[in-house]
Amino acid sequence: MYTQSLLQVLFVAVCLENTIALHPIVINTWPFVNATDAAWNALTVQRVKAVDAVVAGCSRCERQRCDGTVGYGGSPDEHGETTLDAMIMDGVTHDVGSVGGLRRVKDAIAVAKAVMQYTTHTLLVGDLATEFAQSMNFEISNLSTPQTAKRHERWVENNCQPNFRRNVRPDPTTSCGPYSPADRISYKFYGGNRRTSASRTNHDTIGMVVIDNDGDIAAGTSTNGLTWKVPGRVGDSPIAGAGSYADNEVGGAAATGDGDVMMRFLPSFLAVEEMRRGASPTEAARTAIGRITRHYPNFSGALIAVNKDGETGASCSRYRNFPYSVRNGTLGETKVIRVNCL
Numbered sequence: 001m002y003t004q005s006l007l008q009v010l011f012v013a014v015c016l017e018n019t020i021a022l023h024p025i026v027i028n029t030w031p032f033v034n035a036t037d038a039a040w041n042a043l044t045v046q047r048v049k050a051v052d053a054v055v056a057g058c059s060r061c062e063r064q065r066c067d068g069t070v071g072y073g074g075s076p077d078e079h080g081e082t083t084l085d086a087m088i089m090d091g092v093t094h095d096v097g098s099v100g101g102l103r104r105v106k107d108a109i110a111v112a113k114a115v116m117q118y119t120t121h122t123l124l125v126g127d128l129a130t131e132f133a134q135s136m137n138f139e140i141s142n143l144s145t146p147q148t149a150k151r152h153e154r155w156v157e158n159n160c161q162p163n164f165r166r167n168v169r170p171d172p173t174t175s176c177g178p179y180s181p182a183d184r185i186s187y188k189f190y191g192g193n194r195r196t197s198a199s200r201t202n203h204d205t206i207g208m209v210v211i212d213n214d215g216d217i218a219a220g221t222s223t224n225g226l227t228w229k230v231p232g233r234v235g236d237s238p239i240a241g242a243g244s245y246a247d248n249e250v251g252g253a254a255a256t257g258d259g260d261v262m263m264r265f266l267p268s269f270l271a272v273e274e275m276r277r278g279a280s281p282t283e284a285a286r287t288a289i290g291r292i293t294r295h296y297p298n299f300s301g302a303l304i305a306v307n308k309d310g311e312t313g314a315s316c317s318r319y320r321n322f323p324y325s326v327r328n329g330t331l332g333e334t335k336v337i338r339v340n341c342l
Helices: 002-022 032-046 051-065 106-120 125-134 145-158 184-189 267-276 280-295
Strands: 026-031 084-092 096-102 123-125 204-213 217-223 244-247 251-257 301-307 310-316 321-328 335-340
Touching: 002 251, 002 301, 026 051, 026 251, 026 301, 032 096, 032 123, 032 204, 051 084, 051 106, 051 204, 051 217, 051 310, 051 335, 084 106, 084 244, 096 125, 106 125, 184 267, 204 244, 204 251, 204 301, 217 244, 217 251, 244 267, 251 267, 267 280, 267 301, 280 301, 280 310, 301 321, 310 321, 310 335
Parallel strands: 096 123
Antiparallel strands: 026 204, 026 321, 084 096, 084 217, 204 217, 244 251, 251 301, 301 310, 321 335
């Protein structure tokens, strides 16, 4: 009897230890370990909730300009301007705050949180998103740098190559604009149905999912978008279900890559729904990426997923491999995991 009781106590202790080890957890795209650590420290030292930890992690990437593809001073558009997209989602309430094409404000994900906290809207865009940010006491500043100005100058000297125009004149494969619609007979001579690759070097996003000490889940993204994009373009990052998604009953997911394609398939939402049906995070991520590549075989992108039990997984397409960062209670430091792509 004593032995049986002791075994029961030990079993419960082991279960509790495993549960504690899995919560909290931080997972994010790419080896942006400083962002992972910032979110982790917010969870474990400051004891904040999941939403604020996501903001802390993505904000670190914005300030440090991770890979030059997050935050100010990167990915100029055709006019040479840097604009920002970001979102935050609360898996408890399903509240979402997003900004798209945010101009002249560096703190994109913090502004997205302000949209969620101080309005009943989901997404604000462009100059009026900037006006909202200013009313919420965010600082107005120049998002461009001397380096981005030089990059833009070289791009123009190279006849604005590459770009994302098609079916226009003059021929966008050899000329800068201004562009106007080409007649249908001439389409094949003016870019046709070409796509310019969205690789890690010209389009990258930090996507992050956090489970906090209470088991609550949040997800978010931040990016400066696609380099040489048509001004006004907004990608998948601020779109709930595309850039990221969180549901306390299931888990969360976040994406990175060719946002123009990804937003057509809502891969983060699909991954969460696959986990709801019993798929592992890896299986769910593969299904979401596979749904895209079935229609766009040359699609470049990746997706991370974590279920409510703290199990993680990822899948990718057209990269050699895809690294993502994880930290939880069993790891003494952030671990970078690499997965081979489909």
